[in-house]
Amino acid sequence: METLEAGMPGEPERFWNRTPFGSYLFNAFSLLLPAGEQFVVRAMEDAAAHLPLGTPLRDEVVQFVREERAHQRAHRQYNAQLAQQGYEAAALEARIERAVDRLDCTLGWQERLALAAALEFLTALVSRQALAGWLVDDGSRQATLWRWHCTEEVAHHGVALRLLGAVGQMGYARRVVLYGLASLILLADVGRHIASFFATDRAHGRLTWSSAMRSAAGFGLRHGGSLARMAVRWCGYGLPLRWLAPAPRTGRLVVRLLQAQDIPRLLVLEHTKWSEGQAASADAMAQRLLANPHLCLGAFCGHTGAALASLFLKPISEVQLHSARTWADCAEVAGGSRADQGGRATPCRDLFGISLSSISPDAVDAMFAFFWPQALKAGWRQIYLGSPVPGLARWREREPQGCVQSYVRTLRRGVPQDPQLRYYWRKGFRTVVACKPDYFPHPPSLDYGVVVRGRIPLSTWAPLWRCVPLAWLRGMGWCLSRVL
Structure with missing residues (x-):
């Protein structure tokens, strides 16, 4: 005009x-x-x-x-x-x-x-x-x-x-x-x-x-x-x-494990959603794919092939999670992800969500529905995420002497008062594991980060799911996505 x-x-x-x-x-x-x-x-x-x-x-x-x-x-x-x-x-x-x-x-x-x-x-x-x-x-x-x-x-x-x-x-x-x-x-x-x-x-x-x-x-x-x-x-x-006003829907979705040739399209998605300092590089994506090829998923538009959502995960032990000082420590994929401090192999049953990028809510739902059967079959029990707390700086202006732990753990009307924690709460991540200063650079969060945990639905029956063919579990995908 x-x-x-x-x-x-x-x-x-x-x-x-x-x-x-x-x-x-x-x-x-x-x-x-x-x-x-x-x-x-x-x-x-x-x-x-x-x-x-x-x-x-x-x-x-x-x-x-x-x-x-x-x-x-x-x-x-x-x-x-x-x-x-x-x-x-x-x-x-x-x-x-x-x-x-x-x-x-x-x-x-x-x-x-x-x-x-x-x-x-x-x-x-x-x-x-x-x-x-x-x-x-x-x-x-x-x-x-x-x-x-x-x-x-x-x-x-x-x-x-x-x-x-x-x-x-x-x-x-x-x-x-x-x-x-x-x-x-x-x-x-x-x-x-x-x-x-x-x-x-x-x-x-x-x-x-x-x-x-x-x-x-x-x-x-x-x-x-x-x-x-x-x-x-x-x-x-x-x-x-x-x-x-229902959420806008995209065309036909294709959800699958990521491959190296997807990286150029994933970079477009990263730079659409995140700032230059936050977006993952091509090298970082390649390392994640090489280290854990079965824990890297993507959703793509069936008409244009554009990347609509991506999810990168890695195995993590409880010892590694608590000893990690920053998000970069948790997200590191180079070596030793299944060993404890003494070098002994440990049976990791938990995952850490390195990143979730999306421009489509439908794509995220479809990606989770695709992943849950595989998670049950593999015996994964819990997923940890590192979350910013973007409401912290505004809260500190009102409560200059307030305790960050109190802000993070206090519920208001039954849900967290921070908008990002509230979002993850509704996705099933309802346990605050740790609140860490200097976790990653984010001024609205005063550089604090919160590690939250969610349990994979029905994962307590892991011995049963190992005996069930994956094709059958995939047939249950619709039900599993509703349970989540």
Whole structure:
């Protein structure tokens, strides 16, 4: 949309969308957008800070914010032209900005996220009707801008709802009440803006009471069916969030053990998810594959072949785990992973998760479902992970004398208070084994790391699984993934 953001030279047609009322309706929404979308962006960014690191939803939020900021730039120029036409655009925008500032100061981040999700849902409702017939399709700059904007609103409105479901911890009643509040705010502001546009045009003799009423009535008659459908869909916000905005699904997945020729695609995945200092190198991946070829898994798109998820594991003994000072010590794959301090071979039954990288929740689920039968057959019992604690720095600002061990082990509403530990808790890693300073460089965690442990489901029956053919265990994969 660079051409739209470059501005609309000259005097655009005042009643560009067939009728005065049809034009007023979209102009009224435009005045809401710069401040309103800034409110949504702030709410989304604040909430996304509570997501675990590496979560695919974080990438969705980044793309969402990028699109919303483009909308803001375009509509600021659109509103400037409304002011040039003589409308009270600047005063109306200033009023919206003051109202948004009050909401920012009054509401907590969870309420602001819920309000943002409701506004995005409402905007998508209007956008669908706009694309279905409310907008002219004459190639004018205003119509082109609105078609671009509405298309993106329909495409990305579910991001806010998924984020609300992931971190909002919002009760159903409060979510619905805030939706009603958002609906009233939107209806009142649009009505106020339309009335101001009409008053300006009537004062300059461009419109009379009778012509304004005919324009509004004509819009209602022409689009009565779509207004009724929109009213029905408005009630749909009462459905569960998982129905309103299910997680996006990828195409057919291919899950298998990794091979050396996969490394170039895995590097693309690594640099998509992690910073330069965090991403694994090609040499590190090659060493992991060489040391433990049966503990390196990947999920790939069946259509493009792109790597969607990867998992690198290694055997580890309890002695090695507790003696390791840093994550690098735990992740080291060069030699001696099955020997104790005296050099005697030890029967390792536990695994350490070196890394999990993903851009698709479905790919992660499919990869785990693929791995569990093999883990049971091989007799693996537990998996350890080294986790950052990205909420620690913010907590320390509030509790400068607080004990890190207390932060890590204290549960709030039955789950850890740190977002990353909460994520692993829901995946079954519910035992905190150790909390180590200088574990790996991560400023939000103050360089602390936490070793967590999860038990592989049904692994206590290891003698039985050794007698069961692997093909049979794979046939149980669906059940095993549900047990996890």
